[in-house]
Amino acid sequence: MRKGRSLELKPIGIIHSPYKNRADAPYRGHRSRRISLIEVFEQFEEGLQDIEGFSHIIVIYWFHKSRGYRLLVRTPWDDVPHGLFSTRSPHRPSSLGLTVVELVVRKKNILKVKGLDAIDGTPLLDIKPYIPEVDQRSIVKPGWLEGKLGKERC
């Protein structure tokens, strides 16, 4: 692979969310019970077959409101800056966001989900089934975030 090469992505859908702009999106949206609708473009609907058997899915999307990034970032959880890749900041070299959400129901090409913190109009890039054996780990150290979640400053 050449180092400077660009890769091209095409969205497979769009996210309809109660969060209309960046200021609306909660810091810990995964805990919210608010509903978002994931619209998968009709040409991909067949690929959703059997997704309704999974209680949770991994949603990958494009931080379309993000402009630029810094390698050291301040967060609402700490006074000192941390390296970008040890945070979930939306401002990243690859503007990829990812959230594990609860799948409430599927109707054709529309997935109704809980716990998605993306803002309205976010381009959808991929959906993967959440598989505990693959995606969960037992003994986990949460680094600088230990004890800090839930104590964010505004």
Added chain:
Amino acid sequence: MRKGRSLELKPIGIIHSPYKNRADAPYRGHRSRRISLIEVFEQFEEGLQDIEGFSHIIVIYWFHKSRGYRLLVRTPWDDVPHGLFSTRSPHRPSSLGLTVVELVVRKKNILKVKGLDAIDGTPLLDIKPYIPEVDQRSIVKPGWLEGKLGKERC
């Protein structure tokens, strides 16, 4: 967002792996104890600050050997095909792969990890800290995969 619009990604690094081609990569690489090295390009090294405090990270990469996709796919775990988005097949409209891996050690811009199933030379797109409160769910239904993992056919 216009429906057909393309989004552009630039890799932030490259994955050096013991799996030299697709046939080498194990179906359940997340259980492997084999070591991969994630080389983050030097210009992004500062963004890794504090990552070493996390025992696990989420690695997002580009399935660079993938060519095309089908919306219904056969897997090693079942006789019947399933919708692409209810599988982790590497052949997807957006060629995005994601694996939760154990971070063994960081040396400057190189991360030594266990459990990464990407093949050698895979372009690295993003690294996010794995945060149990955000990324783990308690009551999870694994859909059509229930009871099937570990029983794959060759």
